[in-house]
Amino acid sequence: MTFLSWARVDGFIQAGARRAGRWAGRHWPWLFLFVPGALLGFSALAPLLAAMGADSTAGLLYRGFGRICHQMPSRSLWIAGRPMAICARDVGLYAGMFLGMWIVHVPHAHRMPAWGAFLFAAPMALDGSVQFLGLWESANSTRLWTGFAAGLGVSVWLMGELMRAAGERNSDVDCLNDFNEG
């Protein structure tokens, strides 16, 4: 059997994936923290890179975020004389999500009902809809705070739902044990 036989490669990948899966199965709530943090960080990095002259790298980030955001400069926060890669509402959304994914670990916070998330998201829905219909032009501060509220409420609710669905035992996240005992 050669060192790089198919069976060895197969076994190596299987073993590695199982190890990664065991780790992810235990720590996935904390993995989620990384997501909004990374999105905020990279979206702030884009204008900084552009200001430093790293146009191609900044352009990559702007193009990537362009798939999930309209990136209108008038509706974006600016850093170093350039707009962030996401709009003000999305900055608020991801900041709210980041805080929400911490708060969900506070005892009983994960029990937020769907109507609670709706209440948090309603201002953003109202602000966005009224603007879409052309009845008024929102301000970036309004977009930021309504996005923050929506991100906070929806993330706490959804993470709570996911924790209930996962109901993992042997987790290092204490609040998951509430589901197992309750």
Add this chain to the structure above:
Amino acid sequence: MNIGKAFSYVFEDEQWITKVLIGGLFVLASTVLIGIPFLLGYIVALIRNVMAGSERPLPEWDELGEKFTEGLILAIILFVWSLPVLLFDGFLGALIAILGNAASSNAGVLVVVLTFLIWAVSLLWGLVVALFTPAIMVQFAQKPEFSSGFAFSNLWRFTADNIGNIIITVLIYWVAGVIAGFGVILCVVGVLFTSFWSYLVLGHLIGQIYLHRKGQPLPPAEVLP
């Protein structure tokens, strides 16, 4: 195949709203790569449920560790399948960069030809992978191992026997993707949830290909030396 069912079965699940919203979270997590194994593992679980003839095939978001494991292996399989064109494009891209610096009209013509070659080969190989993906995923759903993605005789036989349904699946998935694009109306982030819905459509169709397959049931993936 029941194409209408593939579009509508999601909404027949009592908890479809929660499941789709959670799926959207994982689609968002996929933008920084973390969510990809979870998503792929969920789609494999969906395909397995459809293959088993389940009335409510939309999986629960439980056993996240197992989903991550299977999704990671499947992601590696699909990456290996993409490697040939990635290496080819990389090689030609480097060649183009070198020729681009040469001040010669011949070099300019060569750059155009090579660029067209990259586009043509990428398109062709993309089509090949798209046509084989249903077979790969069915084989993987039956036996979630790395070798399942490279059991070429099984994959060829399944694809050849069911090429009609596979082409329909690829076309319908494209339509679902176009519909999913309207998710931008929902404050742009809505596209995360509609994209997840389009993946669910694809998963159901792939499961249906197995249910309506021609030819013999797939044997276990061959063990290569």
